[in-house]
Amino acid sequence: MSLTIGLTGGIASGKSTVSKMLADKGIPIVDADIEARLAVQKGEKAYNDIISFFGKAILQEDGEIDRAKLGGIIFNDEEKRKVLNSIVHPAVRERMLAKKAHAEQEGAKAVVLDIPLLFESRLQFMTDKILLVYVDEDTQLRRLMERNHYSREEALARIQSQMPLGEKVGLAHEVIDNNGSITETEKQLKEILARWGI
Numbered sequence: 779m780s781l782t783i784g785l786t787g788g789i790a791s792g793k794s795t796v797s798k799m800l801a802d803k804g805i806p807i808v809d810a811d812i813e814a815r816l817a818v819q820k821g822e823k824a825y826n827d828i829i830s831f832f833g834k835a836i837l838q839e840d841g842e843i844d845r846a847k848l849g850g851i852i853f854n855d856e857e858k859r860k861v862l863n864s865i866v867h868p869a870v871r872e873r874m875l876a877k878k879a880h881a882e883q884e885g886a887k888a889v890v891l892d893i894p895l896l897f898e899s900r901l902q903f904m905t906d907k908i909l910l911v912y913v914d915e916d917t918q919l920r921r922l923m924e925r926n927h928y929s930r931e932e933a934l935a936r937i938q939s940q941m942p943l944g945e946k947v948g949l950a951h952e953v954i955d956n957n958g959s960i961t962e963t964e965k966q967l968k969e970i971l972a973r974w975g976i
């Protein structure tokens with residue numbers, strides 16, 4: 779039996795940093811952000827549904843979706859965000875479950891599902907254990923602004939479109955405090971994996 783680990787957190791809380799550490803241990807990672815990108819490529823059903831609702835103005839010259847433009851709309855409009863989620867999320871779930879099944883067939887003893895909106899989308903049922911990567915609000919805002927070159931307003935709009943990280947803490951089986959150094963984060967991860975027998 780393979781253990782399915784739901785890796786979650788908030789935007790820029792450090793999920794990719796932790797998932798890279800898990801990948802270095804040979805554990806297969808299924809990343810919701812990657813699957814969401816693939817699901818909205820030209821030719822996919824979700825691509826057509828997005829254009830039907832948001833119009834051709836959200837396309838780039840090459841016909842692919844202009845992610846910055848679409849992000850500018852949905853992170854400032856909850857109703858439109860819900861519509862986008864209802865178009866994209868079913869396709870993402872399907873893709874993730876297929877990749878997870880494939881990893882299990884290959885004999886993986888654990889599989890990581892990296893899902894930023896795991897609690898918001900109530901996807902706990904897809905996992906056996908949930909690992910939350912936590913940072914405080916100031917660190918999250920600072921790291922997001924630095925990484926994406928967002929203004930304070932752009933970064934806050936994205937953070938506020940998600941369940942506050944403080945609320946997610948009580949919903950996870952284990953929490954990594956990622957406010958400190960990468961070494962401190964790695965140490966916490968090692969201890970958690972040992973508790974889970976991995």
Ligand SMILES: CC(C)(COP(=O)(O)OP(=O)(O)OC[C@H]1O[C@@H](n2cnc3c(N)ncnc32)[C@H](O)[C@@H]1O)[C@@H](O)C(=O)NCCC(=O)NCCS
Binds near residue numbers: 818846862866
């Ligand atoms: C709006 C889009 C085009 C912006 O693309 P962009 O390349 O700028 O960001 P990217 O996809 O890399 O997402 C970055 C982070 O934003 C956050 N985020 C993305 N979508 C959402 C959302 N609908 N609600 C809340 N937070 C979100 C996540 O923390 C994610 O890790 C894109 O995020 C998207 O299609 N979102 C809808 C699908 C979705 O919910 N993806 C998240 C995981 S399933």
Ligand SMILES: Nc1ncnc2c1ncn2[C@@H]1O[C@H](COP(=O)(O)OP(=O)(O)OP(=O)(O)O)[C@@H](O)[C@H]1O
Binds near residue numbers: 788793795894956957
């Ligand atoms: N412990 C740390 N110390 C310093 N910087 C860090 C630490 N952890 C992560 N970072 C930096 O913070 C930023 C966000 O981290 P990361 O990309 O891993 O977050 P994420 O949760 O995967 O984000 P998203 O959901 O937006 O993809 C990155 O620039 C990363 O290099």
